[in-house]
Amino acid sequence: MTDKIAIIGFGNIAKAIITPLLDEKLIKPDDVYCVVKTERSFENIKKNYKYNINVYQSGSEESKIIWDCKVKLLSVKPQHLKDVIEVDDIKIKDNLIVSILAGVSINRLTQKFPNHKCVRVVTNIPITIGKGLTGIAWGEDLTEDQKKFTKKLFENTSKIYEFTEDYLDIxxxxxxxxxxxxxxxxxxxxxxxxxxxxxxxxxxxxxxxxxxxxxxxxxxxxxxxxxxxxxxxxxxxxxxxxxxxxxxxxxxxxxxxxxxxxxxxxxxxx
Ligand SMILES: NC(=O)c1ccc[n+]([C@@H]2O[C@H](COP(=O)([O-])OP(=O)(O)OC[C@H]3O[C@@H](n4cnc5c(N)ncnc54)[C@H](OP(=O)(O)O)[C@@H]3O)[C@@H](O)[C@H]2O)c1
CATH class of the missing domain: 1.10.3730.10 (ProC C-terminal domain-like)
Structure with missing residues (x-):
């Protein structure tokens, strides 16, 4: 699917999205770079997650490596968005942020992550058993490859609906x-x-x-x-x-x- 993918916030929903892709070998564990906030979650993923992915604690120097991934799945709780800070010296181009944060608009995402194209996605909890529903609103100027990749993230576990952003709240x-x-x-x-x-x-x-x-x-x-x-x-x-x-x-x-x-x-x- 892609070279590397960063997961900012590897909680319930992110695991439900990424694990089936690892199961299907669409992504390699080596290519997954995830960040979590607490030491408890960090240790838990290291010890108990079924795949040996790269995991970092937010705020650590090493965690900055995630900004080298072209694609990032943003999956922290909306109230923790303020703590996620884009690094200044992003070296790569065509960066994409796929956000599953409830209610946070594409405009706000684009302001917060100026070096990225942004997509806003709404998905639901039945995604954890492969019966999810996913609504996608595209930000501006996304490439066809970026759209294709975003859909690939969700199509194994949910039905996909494409909307303009105004419909995402309902x-x-x-x-x-x-x-x-x-x-x-x-x-x-x-x-x-x-x-x-x-x-x-x-x-x-x-x-x-x-x-x-x-x-x-x-x-x-x-x-x-x-x-x-x-x-x-x-x-x-x-x-x-x-x-x-x-x-x-x-x-x-x-x-x-x-x-x-x-x-x-x-x-x-x-
Ligand atoms: N739950 C639902 O039904 C549902 C459905 C659709 C969409 N969503 C959206 O999905 C998002 C995640 O929900 P969830 O239920 O998966 O939440 P969750 O299980 O609490 O996961 C949140 C993750 O974010 C991490 N985190 C917190 N602050 C961080 C930071 N500064 N940098 C990096 N990681 C950080 C947490 O790490 P720690 O564990 O260390 O705190 C945890 O891994 C939310 O924005 C929600 O709106 C939820």
Whole structure:
């Protein structure tokens, strides 16, 4: 894929992106240069990571070597971005930063890393099992090779969607915050099962299988959500009794607002 790649922040998401590429031998461990902040993470990667990659602690003299890599995956938490400082004497050309930081705009990235072209990417936690969704907004003047390389980083583990940057906040709200919303729904429905006398584990399993089955049915039979709803809602039956409660408690509106709110929060990080 490339000669060398630097990973600035080798946490959960960065590992989920890079490990499959190492598994597939698309990158060699020798060519991966990662930086982490704490000694604990540094030692942990050295001792326990399944590949023998180059690892450095941020702030150390040796860690400056990462700026010799043409491509950098930026994967620190947004609040730690201020601590990542581009070195003055970058010798190579056509440098690329692929940022997965929630909400941080291409404009801010370009100002912070003036010697780099920047790409903003939003991905989500199911990337850790190869079922992620990744949205990409390209910065200015990227070469075709840089775009191809960026897509290669994510295409093994996720479906890729290309957007203009304005759509990334709402994409993030739906896909990146979405898993937490779904987890809350699973938990709440399972508690409903628990209230009806089912053991917790069984109740949770039933809810998850029901969600998987319902999603597959909608997709495979190309149903609209209204068609699916009508299929299981008979006059005066149990389902309309359940839906009535949800409407009375404004659950639909709460879910819409939750997504708008997550998107607005993402805009605040800019
Ligand atoms: N979690 C999600 O669902 C999700 C989904 C999509 C995108 N994202 C984005 O992905 C990014 C990383 O998230 P994560 O969940 O992978 O976080 P994480 O597991 O906490 O990883 C962050 C990494 O950054 C390192 N770090 C901190 N300060 C640093 C510095 N100054 N220089 C170099 N490395 C530094 C940390 O090192 P130490 O371990 O030593 O502190 C750690 O390795 C975030 O910006 C987030 O917005 C997250």
């Amino acid at each position: 994409f993030l709200a739906l896909t990146s915050s979405g898993p937490a919303i779904i987890a809350l729904i699973i938990e709440a429905l399972s508690d409903g099962g628990l209230s009806g006398g089912l053991p917790k584990i069984l109740s949770e399993e039933l809810v998850m299988e029901m969600i998987l089955g319902t999603t597959s049915l909608i997709k495979e039979n190309k149903l609209t959500t209204s068609e699916l709803k009508n299929l299981v809602t008979s006059p005066g039956g149990t389902t309309i009794a359940a839906l009535r409660v949800l409407e009375k408690k404004s659950v639909r509106s709460a879910l819409i607002e939750s997504i708008v709110s997550a998107s607005n929060r993402s805009k605040e990080f800019r």
